[in-house]
Structures are given as structure tokens and as C-alpha cells.
Amino acid sequence: MSASSFPYLSLAILAMLAGGIMSWRAQIRRSHAVAIVLTTTLLVGLGFWTAVGSGNPWQADSRCRRLGIDSGTGWMMLVLCLMDLLIVLVAPEQDLKRGIVGGALILSAGNLIAYAAHDLTTMWSGWIVGAMPFLFGALRRNQAVRSALVPAVGSVLVFGMALAAQAAGARPLTVSTLILVAIALRKGILPFHGWVVRAFAESPLVWIMLLFNGHLGGLLLLRHEIARHGLEQGLVEIASGIVILSAIVCSLRAVVEANPRRLLGYLFIGQSGLVVGGVLLANTEGITGALVHWLVVVIASSGLFVLLRILERRIAGPEWWRQPQGLGVSAPRLATFFLLFSLTLAGLPGTLGYCSQELLFTGAAEHSIPLGWTLALTSALNAISVFRLFTHLFLGVPANRALPLPDLLPRERWPLVVSLVLLIVTGLFPARVMRLPEAPVHELVTPAQMPGGGH
């Protein structure tokens, strides 16, 4: 086993943190933000490369037992860094104001720590770092971040309580329940979905993207022994039931929602519910589907939220979304990207979303046929809602405004094309991507459920 990923990782985290702290109070130029994220991405890439090269699947680093890149989650860290890069490249100029980018870099550093953590205490420290921008924002009486306090800070507190209970020798059921509550808070699983949707509607979109698109709840589930050993099977059954129920509730709520932020919030909760649900299924298809879907959700929803943010900055006025906008005429590329990212989340064939959802449905059907059916129906409802949003924003008679909405700039276009091509190429040739989650799948699936292992 090699320990060489640690230097890269520590440098990457330090770069993010330093960049975040320095730009917290000061205006930052886009080129500087891009340089920081690019450096981090390269460092994480090098760390991942060494981890894969030394055959380090899902294990602790020998030099630092608490922190290291392994081949199980290293690719996820790399994707998260690429998502950061997409955000800093495409985000509107106004979002580069002090605080926003600084907070985003700190959030990203928190995500990296959580993903590199090999024990729950270190992972918790990543959660704490990620909650800091919201906490400091609230202390500075920033009204906008208050709605995100429950999912961001509340989940950290409950996670901390779980760790304290574990250290105090509490019953495993208590610890597991607390862990599941922390996950539910973080992922907006019933009954906490209202807070998450509100956070989507009111908080800075760049922070919200990084907070929820880190999928730290799913990561905690992957790392915790609930998923690994099927501890308290009854509890896992209840949890999976609630996750599926959340997905159904959110998909139904999205049907009658008009606010794009809230609608995409519901969609996001439904999609990330699929990730958690897939892990809880604890079969090879479900976990592989969940982890590949994680990749899809990270890329596609980042693209969607970035596009929405661009729209918000270019269309002035309160509640601009109330009237049909007909933006497709003046901004056809923006419309096309929005449609393609939406349909990727909805499982459009030819994109990776189709493959991941097929696996998820198969895993669910293997567990229980009505479950597979329900997930497919939920996915269909989500697709209908997001397509309705697309038609509302981009099709129809253009709204009466003095100047036509400008289409995507080349600076915005290229990173989005790269993201889309990534989703399409991996969707057309998904075999290699399907092998990425092999290590966690091998760890989490019991031998009896492996192919040829008992069936």
C-alpha cells in the first residue's frame, strides 16, 4: 500500500482553505479563483492516480490513518473539483464578490476533507468546515443564509451527537438512528425536505450547490457500518422506506411548483434520494447505480443551477419566473443546455443518467418489484416537472423586455459543453464508469449478493 497520496491531498485542502479565507473579505478575480481550483484539481488528480497505481481501494493511508485518497472515493473527489471548476468558470461576474467565492472555496475544502476521511471523526470535521460559511454568514446577520442553517449546521450537530453517543458507549441502535437523522437533515429527506427546498429558494445558489451537491449524507452512509453490515436491518428498512417516500413526495410537490429554485430543489432531493436509496438497497446493482447516479447528479445539477443563476442575473425583477419567459428565441444555447442537463437527470438515453437509473431500478426491483416500479414512476414525474419548467422558461411568447436576453458567452459555453460531452460519452460507453465504484460495492455488498455468490 502506498502513502504517497497524502502530500497531494493535504496541499489540495490547504490551497482551497487558504484561498477561501483570503477571499472571504476581499473581492477575488475570476482568474485567481480558477487558478486555485485548477491547482486543487491537479493535486487531487495526482493523488488519485497514485492511489489507483498503488492499488489502494477503500483503505486507510498508511502514513495518515485518518486522511487519504483511495480509489473508492478518489474519483468522486476529482469530479467534485471539476464541479468547482465549472462553477468558478461559469458563475456570473456578480457572484465573484467577496464572501461568495470565499465561502464556496471553504465549502469545497470541507467536501474534500469529508471525502478523504477514513474515520467518522475526520469526516465530521469536514462537515464542520463546510458549515462554516453559513455559520459566519448568519453571525454577520445575513438573512439569505439563515434558511440553510437547519440542513447545514443542524446536520453537523446531529452527526456530532452520534459520535458522542458512540464514544459514550451508547447502543448501536441509538448511534445508527442519529446517523440516519444527520443524513436526512443533510439530504432533505422527509420530514426535513421543506428546509432544504427553502434553502434552495433563499440562499446563495453557489453555496447551496456545493453544500448539497457534495452528497456528504450519502458519503456518510457509504462509510458508516449501517450500509456495510446491514446493522439493525429493521432500521435500514424503515430508512429506505422514508427515502423512497421522500422521493415520491418531492416529485409530487414539483408537479405544482412554479418557482424554478424550489422546483429544482425538489428535483434535487428526489435525485439525491435515489442515491441514498440505492446505497441502502445493499445489492450490487443498487449501489453501483447509486454511485454512478451520484456522478450524474453532481454534473447535471451543477450545470442546471449554474444556468439558473445566469438567468437570474440577466433577468432583473422580482419573481421574474411568474410569467412565461420564451427565452429560447434570444438564448437558444442556454435553453438547449438547460434541456439536456434536465433530461440527463431524468434518464435520457445516450447520457449516463439513463444507465445509472436503469441500474437503480433494477437494483430496486431485485429488492422488491413495487419499489422498482415506484422509482421509475417517480423518475417519470420528475421528468414531467422539469420539462414543464423548461417550456415555461424557454418556450412560448418572449416576455416583453427592453433588450433581448444575451445567449451564453464563450466563457460559459465551453465548460458547459465539456460537462455535457462528459455525460454523453460516459453514457454511450458506460462500462468503464461502471467499474469506478467497484471498491465500495465490494465492501458493502455481502458475499451472498455478489454475482455467483449464492444466487
Place this chain on the structure above:
Amino acid sequence: MSLPILVAILLPGLLFLGLSLLWLLGLVPGERGIARSSKGVALLSWILFSIETIPILRPLAAPLRLDYGDWFASGHAHFGLSLSVDPESLPMLWLAALLTGLVASFSVRYLHRDRGFLRFFSLLNLFTFGAYLVAAAGSLDVLTVGWELVGITSVLLIGFFQLRPEPVHNAARVFAYYRIADVFLIASVLLSHLWFGTARLDALSSGEVLSKGLDGTGRIHWIALFLILAACGKSSIGPFFGWLPRAMEGPTPSSAIFYGAISVHLGAFLLLRVQPLLLASGPATLLLIVLGAGSAFLGTLLHRSSCDAKTSLSYATQSQIGLIFVEIGLGWVWIPMLHIVGHSIVRTAQFLRAPSMLHDHHHVHAAAGGRLTPTGGHLEALFPRGLQIWLYRIAIDGGVYDTLLNRFLLRPIVAVARSLAVLEPSAPAVSGASSGNRSTPEHQP
């Protein structure tokens, strides 16, 4: 031998990808280049299909099966890439290539200088790729991919004239129909994998699977039922009867290729591909015949009372597809296949001539010396006067389809969705309203 077939199928997909990527990057090809490449691809595909598959039409010739291994796999789930070119799929492949080329030629003038020229041709190529995949699919996995691609292109072309509210509204509505119907197809694929360990079309019609499915568990009935419902969704039959007239908002050439020819017949084609499985299930066969006959009757009724040319043609199409469903339910193979091909060609011609219908009528009227006798009254004459009036009232209300759907399905779903707001302590009182009088927090100083 397999390479030319593969190339013929992939060509339109690659052209779509190329055109789209160029456009996304800001490079817009000219009309002539778009049209020539699209027509060239259709012609090349047609030639390749013809050359490579003529040997298959010889008596006792074996069908061409192309297996490319697993597209992706995990655990017990294997999604195979297999194509099958046989006497059943061949007419569909030929038809798709021929009519796509024809419609592409027609559209060059029809959409000349339209701002959606590139969009139309890109979507036409994606549709062609999807239709080829459905026609040549060797498994339900591959068929589903093509099926969904056809669906999404269909919806985007319904909303082609995006500056008018009706096409946009109808596109969203048709998308909803398609997605719900697709759930049934996905369910049948999942169940086939789960229960029979395969979704290959030849395997699903094999004696082994049929005997396994009829072992008293009723498995085969469920799969057959889901396949019928999926086919109904694509062909606008039975519970999905209402969407086809809404789809007439798209450009006439797309109406011709989608709703006169290829897309609406794909449902019937799917049923033909799995016909042994359907016939093994008595209840499913009965359902198929009842749905087909009911839609045929309703279709002809509505067609006769419709005053809009394209809408009238759409109902007439539904009527014929209903009959094709009945033919498949009766166990016939070649009659429904011939019916599909013949109906597609005739209906495409009718749709393409629809904008000139009045001109054509005047032409024929003058040629007949001003004495054109009305036709089509023979069916009405079979019914008593009171029933005729009652049926006419139903017909002009679109078969009360939308009324029933809104009252018993959509309104309850919306009511449930709204009532779920009680689970959110922070949900706005009015759905869609934000918590404050501002659009986004980032607008704050």
C-alpha cells in the same frame, strides 16, 4: 457483414451529434450543408440496408443477429447490445430510411429560411437513429433506448413553433403521456430481466420462457400487460388516446413522419416483435383486441366530425392503428406488417399534402364537373337517429377523453400534490410563491 448495418444505423445518430456540437460551440452550418448531409445519410442508410439485407429475404434464410456484448453490466444485471435484422424488422428499417429521406427533401423547401431549420434537421436525424434502433433491436434494452429517443424528438418537434402558446402547452402534455407510458416499458424490461434473466426478443418468444412464465405465477400476464400499455402510449391507443391530435401542432413534415408513418406505428411494431409472448397470455390478448377495436371505432367517429385537416388525419390514423392492434391480437403476422407499411406510406402522402388540401379538393371538384358526391355516410347509416346525435356529441367533445382524464386523474394528483405542503413548515401559502417579495437573495446589497 455486420459492419454496414451498424454503420447505417449509427449514421443519423452521428450526424445529430456532429450538428448539435457544432451549433453549441457557436458554429452554424448553412442550410444547404444541413439538408445535403441529412438526405445523404438517409440515402446511404437505405442503400446499406438494401444491399446487406436482401439475402435475408430469401426463403429459409437465417435472420441476421448482431451481438456486441454488454453495453453495461453490474451484478446480475446485463444490458446487452444486440441487434436483429429479420424479415419483420427489415420493412421498418427500409420504411424509416425511405420516408426520412423523403421528408428531409420535402422539408428543405417547407422550412427554407426558418430559424428552426437546423433544429428540425438535427431532431429528424436523432429520430431516425431512434427509429432504426427500435426496428433493429435484438433486445428490449436496445429497443427502450430507441423508443425514448423517438419520444423526446417527437415532443421537441411538437413544440417546434415555440412562439405560439398552444404548441408549447401541447408538447408538455404529450411529454407527460410519453413518460408515463415509458414507465410501463421500463417495468416490462425490468421484469423480463428479473424473472426470465433476459430481455432478448427472441428469448422472450421462446418456448422456455413462455413455459416458465405460464407456471401459475401469472408472470407472463404482467409483462404482456405492461408491453401492451407501453405500445398504447406510443401509438395513442386506449388509455393514451388523447395525445395524437395535440401532436398536430408540429411542422407538417414532422407530423407526416412521426404521426403518419414511423413513430405511431412503433407501438404496433413492438407488439409484433413480442407477439408469441402476448398470445401466450389470454387476458392480454383479449385486452389488446378490445383496446384496438375501441380505439378504431372512436378514431373513425372523431375523424368524421373533425373540421381540421391534420386533426382529422390523426384520428383516422388512430383508427387504422387500432385495427392493426386487433390484427396482432388475432395472431396474424404478415397482415399487420403489410398494414403498417401501406398505411405509413399513404398517410405520409396525405399529411404532406394536407396544406394543399383545399386546392386539391377544388381541383378534383372541377375535374368531376362540379358534382362530387359526399362519401363516408355508410357507417352513420347503420345507427338509429338518436344514437347518431349522441355519438356526434361525444365526437365533437373529443370522445370526452380530456374531460375524464382531467376529472379523474389530473385534478386528484394536483390536489394531493398541493396538500403535501402540510409536510413543509416553510412552504409558501400559495404554491410557487416565494417567501418574500424578492426574486433571489443575491439581489440584496
